[in-house]
Amino acid sequence: MASSSSAPFVVVEHTTSEQCFTNLCYCCPDDLNQFAVSPRRGPPWPFTIIQKKKKKLYLALLNGKNSTEDEKVAKGHISLNPEHCKSLDVSFGDTILLQVFAPPSNGVDVNVLRIMVELLPESSTPTQMIMASTVGREFIKTFYHQVFTEYHRVLFAYKGSSYACSVVEISLGENEESESRRSPKQGMIRKRTKVIVEVPPQSLGTLIHGAETFKNIFREGFNMESLEEDLISLGIGGMTSKFAQILQSAFGSRMVPPSLAKRLNLKHVRGMLLYGPPGSGKTLIARSICKLLNTKEPLIINGPDVLNAFQGVSEGKIRSLFKAANEDENRYGAKSDLHVIIFDEIDSIAKKRGVAMGQYHMDDRLVNQLLTMIDGMKVLNNIFIIATTNRKELIDEALLREGRIELHVKLEYPDERGRLQILDINTRNMRQAFVLDEDVNLQDIACMTDGCSGSALASLVTRAHSYAVVQAGERGLMKPVKKDVKVTMNHFLRAIEDIKSRLQESGLEPSSFRMEKEEMILQQFSSSNLTEVLHIQQDIARLKKDSAYFQATLASYKEDTVKLEKELETLRCALDHM
Numbered sequence: 001m002a003s004s005s006s007a008p009f010v011v012v013e014h015t016t017s018e019q020c021f022t023n024l025c026y027c028c029p030d031d032l033n034q035f036a037v038s039p040r041r042g043p044p045w046p047f048t049i050i051q052k053k054k055k056k057l058y059l060a061l062l063n064g065k066n067s068t069e070d071e072k073v074a075k076g077h078i079s080l081n082p083e084h085c086k087s088l089d090v091s092f093g094d095t096i097l098l099q100v101f102a103p104p105s106n107g108v109d110v111n112v113l114r115i116m117v118e119l120l121p122e123s124s125t126p127t128q129m130i131m132a133s134t135v136g137r138e139f140i141k142t143f144y145h146q147v148f149t150e151y152h153r154v155l156f157a158y159k160g161s162s163y164a165c166s167v168v169e170i171s172l173g174e175n176e177e178s179e180s181r182r183s184p185k186q187g188m189i190r191k192r193t194k195v196i197v198e199v200p201p202q203s204l205g206t207l208i209h210g211a212e213t214f215k216n217i218f219r220e221g222f223n224m225e226s227l228e229e230d231l232i233s234l235g236i237g238g239m240t241s242k243f244a245q246i247l248q249s250a251f252g253s254r255m256v257p258p259s260l261a262k263r264l265n266l267k268h269v270r271g272m273l274l275y276g277p278p279g280s281g282k283t284l285i286a287r288s289i290c291k292l293l294n295t296k297e298p299l300i301i302n303g304p305d306v307l308n309a310f311q312g313v314s315e316g317k318i319r320s321l322f323k324a325a326n327e328d329e330n331r332y333g334a335k336s337d338l339h340v341i342i343f344d345e346i347d348s349i350a351k352k353r354g355v356a357m358g359q360y361h362m363d364d365r366l367v368n369q370l371l372t373m374i375d376g377m378k379v380l381n382n383i384f385i386i387a388t389t390n391r392k393e394l395i396d397e398a399l400l401r402e403g404r405i406e407l408h409v410k411l412e413y414p415d416e417r418g419r420l421q422i423l424d425i426n427t428r429n430m431r432q433a434f435v436l437d438e439d440v441n442l443q444d445i446a447c448m449t450d451g452c453s454g455s456a457l458a459s460l461v462t463r464a465h466s467y468a469v470v471q472a473g474e475r476g477l478m479k480p481v482k483k484d485v486k487v488t489m490n491h492f493l494r495a496i497e498d499i500k501s502r503l504q505e506s507g508l509e510p511s512s513f514r515m516e517k518e519e520m521i522l523q524q525f526s527s528s529n530l531t532e533v534l535h536i537q538q539d540i541a542r543l544k545k546d547s548a549y550f551q552a553t554l555a556s557y558k559e560d561t562v563k564l565e566k567e568l569e570t571l572r573c574a575l576d577h578m
């Protein structure tokens with residue numbers, strides 16, 4: 001296909017709305033002469049390449065007997081429709097380069113054209129169902145003998161409704177290989193071109209019969225703009241921007257049709273690590289994400305439970321977690337549902353290899369098996385692993401690399417606005433039951449609870465409520481019913497005092513301080529033996545459900561690091577006997 005030298009033109013809007021649906025560009029008669037090739041020559045008609053940076057569109061300036069001259073367009077200007085502008089990333093007023101381009105009669109034809117069809121927001125909805133095959137035929141009739149590129153977008157009118165169509169995929173059949181070096185991929189629409197119509201889910205799917213839809217990763221009705229409301233209804237407060245960031249980075253590639261993702265070479269994220277201090281909502285987020293997504297019911301695995309259940313059992317248990325995803329991938333390929341596997345407290349089963357000893361030798365085997373399942377012989381694209389931990393530094397680094405659990409999101413304790421939302425969520429039932437006294441000022445409580453975790457706030461509300469119930473009992477109401485109980489600001493103040501001193505005693509609060517302290521102490525121990533002692537201590541604490549125990553140990557080690565070595569054997573024995 002030949003082309004000549006280029007000239008700069010200013011992009012303007014079409015002068016009539018009809019022009020928008022022709023996929024042609026228009027200029028004044030003078031400029032048209034500059035590009036004129038005898039209209040009697042065609043078809044195929046002379047085209048104009050319009051390019052901006054590396055992007056190109058091939059639009060006809062002369063289309064058979066219909067000249068594309070428009071006296072209302074000023075000299076040096078060229079009119080395009082808004083979809084052309086999107087294809088080229090230009091705005092009206094920008095300058096672009098124009099080239100004459102006359103496709104030879106043996107130009108490359110489009111074999112299959114896959115288009116995404118969306119109803120324009122201002123257009124009237126079709127009144128009756130239409131067939132995708134009919135839309136395809138009309139598309140060919142309208143754009144017959146026009147050249148399309150990979151990212152070409154056009155406006156298309158059919159039966160009184162207007163659509164924006166974007167090219168998702170162009171297949172050139174037997175010319176595919178010889179033309180593969182041409183960028184962008186381009187070809188001419190012919191009568192034999194097959195048009196495959198795709199529609200976004202939840203829109204035209206019910207109106208264009210037979211159109212292909214891709215299954216949206218988000219549940220029906222989900223909308224990023226109402227994310228905060230959705231999260232509140234799921235009982236999550238103060239997390240809107242973190243959640244938006246997670247959804248975007250974890251599922252961005254799954255928001256587009258698989259064919260487009262393939263063309264753009266988008267790689268799916270297959271795993272995410274949520275880490276942060278206890279009670280910061282890691283488990284809550286991991287489980288809630290699935291409520292927004294179109295996924296299979298998530299498999300939830302609690303690290304310590306797995307460790308116990310797997311004692312003496314083969315790595316086959318880990319393999320079994322991935323079995324359903326494997327079968328689905330084999331059967332449905334890119335159209336398989338997404339399988340989410342949540343590993344809560346993953347640090348207990350995926351510790352750094354080579355460090356563990358004693359009965360922990362099996363950790364290495366579990367980590368190896370996990371690695372194999374995530375990106376081993378067969379890469380599953382339909383899995384998404386969510387791992388949670390308080391102790392990121394304990395996890396085997398190989399698991400956290402690209403292509404594995406590669407997205408790492410740190411959760412913090414909520415700020416004042418977040419605390420207010422969490423308090424509001426947790427007092428919702430009380431308000432609805434008229435149990436919450438009018439003097440309760442949640443804003444003041446949010447202010448007083450700086451450094452409290454989401455879980456501390458949840459238990460604060462429960463505690464205030466129990467004080468109210470006890471007080472109602474003391475007033476002689478042996479069996480206080482709901483209407484007798486009023487939770488007042490005083491109950492909350494007592495609960496705040498309570499919670500603060502309890503958390504201080506257990507060393508769990510102030511929140512971030514504790515984590516920083518632990519991290520600091522862990523960093524001081526570089527020898528593998530010392531690290532192992534701490535791992536074992538942590539596991540004993542977990543089995544005893546007593547995090548204060550681990551805190552106390554850490555604190556004492558800070559005083560006397562020598563005793564670490566001595567305690568190693570004692571600890572192993574203790575753990576063996578638990």
Ligand SMILES: Nc1ncnc2c1ncn2[C@@H]1O[C@H](COP(=O)(O)OP(=O)(O)OP(=O)(O)O)[C@@H](O)[C@H]1O
Nearest residue numbers: 235236237278279280281282283284422454455458
């Ligand atoms: N952002 C939040 N909004 C509402 N509630 C929260 C939030 N964060 C925590 N909570 C409350 O705290 C409880 C415990 O949170 P979760 O178990 O998710 O924390 P975690 O970070 O996984 O803690 P751990 O590390 O101890 O397992 C939740 O069930 C919920 O009641």
